[in-house]
Amino acid sequence: MMFDRLCIIGVGLIGGSVARAARSQGLARCIVGYGREQEKPNLETAKRLGVIDEYFLDIGPALREADGVVIAVPVGAIESVFEQLKPYWSDNCIYSDVGSTKSNVIVAAGRVFGTVPANLVPAHPIAGAENSGVEAALPDLFQRRRLIVTPLPQTEPSALNKIQVFWERMGAQVSVMSADHHDAVLAATSHLPHLLAFALVDMLGRQDEQCEIFKYAAGGFRDFTRIASSDPTMWRDICAANKEQLIPLLHQLKTELDKIEQLLADNDGRRLFETFSYARNARQRFLDQLEN
Amino acid sequence: MMFDRLCIIGVGLIGGSVARAARSQGLARCIVGYGREQEKPNLETAKRLGVIDEYFLDIGPALREADGVVIAVPVGAIESVFEQLKPYWSDNCIYSDVGSTKSNVIVAAGRVFGTVPANLVPAHPIAGAENSGVEAALPDLFQRRRLIVTPLPQTEPSALNKIQVFWERMGAQVSVMSADHHDAVLAATSHLPHLLAFALVDMLGRQDEQCEIFKYAAGGFRDFTRIASSDPTMWRDICAANKEQLIPLLHQLKTELDKIEQLLADNDGRRLFETFSYARNARQRFLDQLEN
Incomplete structure (x- = not known):
């Protein structure tokens, strides 16, 4: 005992x-x-x-x-x-x-x-x-x-x-x-995704009120936004408690979105494909670990 | 026939x-x-x-x-x-x-x-x-x-x-x-989420190569990133074909992320909670429609 x-x-x-x-x-x-x-x-x-x-x-x-x-x-x-x-x-x-x-x-x-x-x-x-x-x-x-x-x-x-x-x-x-390393890792793999899901659904929800966009959303959207159904109080507390780690990650993500926007604007299909392929392979690495 | x-x-x-x-x-x-x-x-x-x-x-x-x-x-x-x-x-x-x-x-x-x-x-x-x-x-x-x-x-x-x-x-x-309306709606509910999932996993995949963050990712991350396993060629083509709709949405999303960053920096728990709650309710509205 x-x-x-x-x-x-x-x-x-x-x-x-x-x-x-x-x-x-x-x-x-x-x-x-x-x-x-x-x-x-x-x-x-x-x-x-x-x-x-x-x-x-x-x-x-x-x-x-x-x-x-x-x-x-x-x-x-x-x-x-x-x-x-x-x-x-x-x-x-x-x-x-x-x-x-x-x-x-x-x-x-x-x-x-x-x-x-x-x-x-x-x-x-x-x-x-x-x-x-x-x-x-x-x-x-x-x-x-x-x-x-x-x-x-x-x-x-x-x-x-x-x-x-x-x-x-x-x-x-x-x-x-260390606590710092924990908070950095969880900010990346959990807190940032939750924040992003909430941000996206907040933004799109307001558009939906004007012109019914959710009517045409499908299974991919359901999975992508699942974590936006998480408890708002719990996630407010987590995001506030870990904001020192989260804010730099938000900056990094915005830089990444700027990069992708530039690739779209430049019609740089090759690098867009490379980015998407890298992401797909990285996710496969994650899935392989999740199963072991 | x-x-x-x-x-x-x-x-x-x-x-x-x-x-x-x-x-x-x-x-x-x-x-x-x-x-x-x-x-x-x-x-x-x-x-x-x-x-x-x-x-x-x-x-x-x-x-x-x-x-x-x-x-x-x-x-x-x-x-x-x-x-x-x-x-x-x-x-x-x-x-x-x-x-x-x-x-x-x-x-x-x-x-x-x-x-x-x-x-x-x-x-x-x-x-x-x-x-x-x-x-x-x-x-x-x-x-x-x-x-x-x-x-x-x-x-x-x-x-x-x-x-x-x-x-x-x-x-x-x-x-x-109209084709324009179709492209605007799908950019919001499908193309932007795919782009975001690819962007996030591209960014985090590079961090994972340095310090094994995916080891500590769980089911929420798996669902959130599912669409980053989509076919890169297909999605390169879709994003390129619809960039006129996607780029303004990327700007809107960055504005939304700026708003949330400001709430974190200001310790504005009340508005953070309101944002997360609004998102959660909006997603419920989407789910109710998906079932009908």
Whole structure:
């Protein structure tokens, strides 16, 4: 048993899936949940479904005797969670999170604790689903998914190791890298595509109101814009938290679009073909990796 | 029987599917195919599969006694097909095409014939598939798909009507609009998304060569970039043919990206949320239409 008492802060899709996966792999003797007053119906559901053994609306009792804490709240709420945890912070407990951005977690911890605690291990499981809420939580959500941990120099090796093993036992493939590198990689492969999809559909939606263009859109458009149906609050928080990485990528993309515009204006079919072919081959490289 | 002898110029995925659909709906007594010498193996396959009754590598015999011709070649090849058709052009035949851009078809016809013939009805079935080639041709590819016809003032009403009915019998929902309007709508909902997907994957592919970012990309990225796996030759031709519509849209998109960058820089979470929410709702409107 890795944890005697595991406390999940925020029992939604990801927090609930951590609880279900930890339970199905026998990683915690007891799993409790914490949420705010307005999350009571959700926590009731989590308890009824057996995702958690008990829930609390007060942070103190929720943390009592916990030797593991997983923070699974929206990216924008991490600092206020640290504020709540601070009075109860325990050296006998290991803390981790699941946020989609990592530098902001470290900055927030530094602001609240003065220095980032050695028993806090920032982590990010690269997994999600179209649905949200604890009803959608799955015990195998992390199977064969990537998990990135971003330790600091002061991070206790034993705490880091325990979090790595915890996620490996839940089926994830664990990578270790700096928070900055994590944020740069995720900005490119996740945050920028989401921002682009939102931007395109925002722009075209306004044209559609004037002259019904969506009527003639087909399957390619559906796939391309799928991520524009993602939760706006969650993505506002992620984009804001990672704007230092996102803004330079937006500039790069605009340079790329300028290049392509120039090729079109110049009727440079050869280089247009080369660009499209390079992209097609690069995507194939991505697909080959996704399958392995 | 709508056509006694239907000639398909270019028997690939779309041309082959027109042949299969026309046969399964009993719209043509005899269906023949035409292609260039290097397409002989493909035409053999088409004949063996029963997609066409006969094929020709010479345009004259292919057109003999044809009362219907469907041109299903890549967008960039339309003008040279008109040149080939010109010596055999017949008033007893109706001509149509399936190109993804329409103004270029009209311009090409004008260049070759002096004025666009009254029995040429430009058309575009909004359908496709991941695969290409006659082996992938399906008799129901156009079922419940949109088909846009873009007649000119001189287009013979009887020819226009016959092409409309032909596509309706193959299951398509037919809309009539000007070629310019068609090209503007498709630039927005199809050509710009393809260009964007190619641009993004071209840019990120180069970063991946340096530091393995695709390793950490997930399902959202796979869907968003699916159209970057499209055929580079086909899309080079389409983008080049419709650059007059595409370039202004690229400018609009860059303005939209500038707007979003400013919201990020200003920490304007409220307007960022509004933009993402608007996009999400607009996409839902598109999905609702796609289902009906």
